[in-house]
Ligand SMILES: Cc1cc2nc3c(=O)[nH]c(=O)nc-3n(C[C@H](O)[C@H](O)[C@H](O)COP(=O)(O)OP(=O)(O)OC[C@H]3O[C@@H](n4cnc5c(N)ncnc54)[C@H](O)[C@@H]3O)c2cc1C
């Protein structure tokens with residue numbers, strides 16, 4: 434079984450975001466970019482499936498500018514076998530990414546697609562669900578644990594009240610949550626090996642996908658700032674303030 | 683055209699956040715309908731009919747809807763969609779699972795986790811863990827919007843909408859429910875609690891969280907945690923507050939042994955009053971705290987519990 438994983442290039446989670454002065458977006462020039470952390474979890478899960486013999490080949494997919502090659506290389510260094518880059522400088526929204534992924538799925542016929550539950554830049558939490566819809570496949574969102582057996586996947590999901598178990602038919606789409614696994618670091622020999630692994634580059638047009646955005650971003654602004662607070666010296670002072678100043682207890 | 687709010691429920695009542703979603707929907711169009719899909723969902727439908735501002739409740743009975751599988755619910759939403767200008771869901775684990783599937787089936791975008799309705803087609807939504815606010819305009823005919831409940835004041839009760847029975851769409855046969863392991867708690871639910879007590883890695887163990895439970899019970903508070911505390915297994919996953927966990931905005935949020943990473947702040951910085959207890963006076967949590975207390979939590983938390991008891 435082939436497994437397709439989506440890896441998105443995002444601003445590293447440690448970077449302090451700055452909104453552009455002209456309010457068109459956030460500053461991306463000269464900031465550290467990394468693989469979306471949830472996608473590292475997706476890649477790790479696919480590698481573990483391959484190590485257990487449940488998967489035969491892992492394909493890492495990314496959509497975006499040419500630099501997404503680096504993100505794919507990271508996935509290859511972790512253990513993916515080959516990459517597919519859909520190269521475009523367009524503003525890609527989840528529905529467009531889902532359509533690109535669908536076109537690749539139609540070509541590659543994987544048994545599973547694993548994507549992150551949410552990209553930490555746009556925070557949409559939508560791409561995997563949309564892909565499953567377009568394919569007419571089952572979906573296991575917010576996966577905490579997976580067990581692939583006999584043409585189906587048992588998925589333990591992280592939900593509002595705790596955990597939930599579902600069994601879904603394959604082929605299927607999975608979205609990863611934080612507790613699914615702890616992703617490995619790529620070793621130096623594997624980073625070297627990854628340089629020789631193939632990456633195919635495609636254009637959205639060649640896949641017959643219209644990536645035009647459906648949501649127009651009118652402006653991007655700084656969030657309102659909280660006014661700075663004070664330090665209290667003692668518990669008694671804290672309780673007094675909470676009772677008489679804030680009036681919350 | 684009207685707005686359809688798709689309600690999650692437990693068979694007896696719709697979730698509390700449906701009243702927030704109805705309030706948000708009311709800002710998109712004056713006529714709000716609520717869909718209650720389920721198996722034996724009559725009581726839940728009645729609870730939806732009691733929310734003010736709801737004109738009509740659609741109750742769809744089908745065994746397939748018992749456990750809210752996205753594969754089975756989304757086709758029903760899609761079937762109803764042509765009658766509506768907007769489909770709205772609360773941005774919880776049900777909304778995030780179902781709404782994007784319906785959106786893709788309708789070939790429309792989803793506006794994820796809106797915090798403000800600017801006009802019927804324009805919304806504000808946080809991006810980058812709430813470090814930027816994007817104003818987006820939807821160009822689609824049907825707008826699918828998930829809303830962040832804490833940003834919309836819940837619609838009041840006392841309404842009396844009509845309840846209409848509609849046909850279900852059956853099972854897609856793609857998935858089945860195999861049980862849940864829900865956290866049992868007598869405490870208020872995290873996202874709607876007036877006071878939240880949250881613990882982080884500083885607690886050092888699950889055992890030590892008992893100390894926070896005692897404090898929470900004195901305050902009638904819900905209990906939350908940082909990702910680090912959940913990852914370390916101190917508390918279950920549904921306690922996680924933050925960018926990739928739950929968003930809370932209580933009157934009082936008490937962060938104990940939490941450093942204040944941006945991913946955590948994303949889930950609590952809209953709280954009215956924030957208290958931080960941390961032994962590191964440089965901890966970033968103090969930058970958002972109204973009242974900061976520097977010191978050892980193992981000494982301060984029991985002291986605080988005792989001081990609150992005294993009244
Ligand atoms: C240069 C540039 C500028 C942009 N500017 C804006 C802007 O101003 N406003 C705006 O709204 N959007 C903008 N976008 C798009 C936005 O950043 C998101 O890429 C898009 O909305 C998808 O949302 P998301 O990543 O939050 O999706 P989610 O649904 O949260 O992503 C979930 C998962 O889907 C997969 N995935 C998503 N996208 C990709 C991808 N490209 N490649 C591989 N896997 C992927 C990953 O596995 C990810 O973990 C821009 C994108 C680019 C490249």
Ligand SMILES: Cc1cc2nc3c(=O)[nH]c(=O)nc-3n(C[C@H](O)[C@H](O)[C@H](O)COP(=O)(O)OP(=O)(O)OC[C@H]3O[C@@H](n4cnc5c(N)ncnc54)[C@H](O)[C@@H]3O)c2cc1C
Nearest residue numbers: 882883884908909910924925926927939941945946961979
């Ligand atoms: C993709 C991604 C998503 C994430 N999503 C979330 C999220 O949704 N929510 C979230 O919370 N985090 C999230 N994180 C993790 C986040 O970056 C931080 O790692 C995490 O919030 C740290 O938790 P903490 O503050 O409990 O631990 P630490 O950062 O280790 O802080 C512990 C604090 O306890 C204090 N302390 C220790 N002992 C004592 C004592 N005896 N008395 C008083 N104070 C003491 C220390 O001074 C320190 O400030 C995410 C990270 C990533 C990469």
